[in-house]
Amino acid sequence: MAIRLYGAQTGNSRRAAIALEEAGISYSVSRVDLRAGEHKTAAFRVLNPRGLIPVMVEEGKAGTDLVVTQSNAIMFYAASRSRERLTPDPGQEAALFFDRLFYFITEVIAPNGGAFALRAC
Template identity: 40%
Template sequence: MSEEIVLYDYWRSSASYRVRIVLESLGLAYRRVSVDLLAGEQRAPEHRARNPQGLVPALVIDGQTLTQSLAIIEYLCETRPAARFLPADPLGRQRVRTLSYAIAMEIHAVCNTGVVGHVMEITGGGEGVRADWMKKFIGEGLAAVEALLDNPATGAFCHGETPTMADFCLVPQIYNAERWGADLSGLTQMRRIAEACRMLPAFKAAHPETVKAA
């Protein structure tokens, strides 16, 4: 397991951001290779060879090329003893997965560049259509996550007193919400948790603006 770890990502990609957080949390040295989504590099044959879906991230680790951010996180949980990002008990794991999936599979799935680009194409709309779409689906989705956080299992972080996979999903989505101007004023739990995460070195190192400036 001493070979170089390579992360193919895009600085502003939510899914890539999640994986950067977990790699930084584990202290794993890795090399970033940018795949420019705006330039369409994700559709190039060389990237399709890494990820037939034409998505980021793709992580080269342990002699394998892994895709899908949550599956990558779970792989690291299963192969790195220090990766305690899923609770030890089945009910806790179910809750963390619920929070993670609510963000990654519900909000993110309808707000990625491919979906929103197609919406703009078929409606003939411009940036106003993109912004309205983002505000609606991010706002409604995060409101549901806020309700899920109204639970005794919520602690300093989404589940308990240490960051889990749910926090790795939440922080990038909050970044997107702020970027698009979604209304977060009533999401007090979520904003508190995001702020706690942002104080941690791994989250700072993985932040899109940090990566872009590197």
């Protein structure tokens, strides 16, 4: 089924795109112009009521599109669809995998983004 990724040049969009690429999944991109506020339009909020990117839409059978609005959920969906083994099986290896993943998600990425925002002031 066709996959479309709505995003822009942001970290969350990039990681979703990188995961799809790494998984070897074919997808198309719709660039969302954040400066123009495209992500806050009523049309976009049909996809994500929070008005945030990225959003991944996988076309399904009539009216059953899969809409995923969290970059990390897109990453795991991509990994689950990959022929390659991108995530470990449950067990100690997975515990370490998630330990590092959540360290970056919760403790590194946000302060890092905040630093860039401050630098832009």
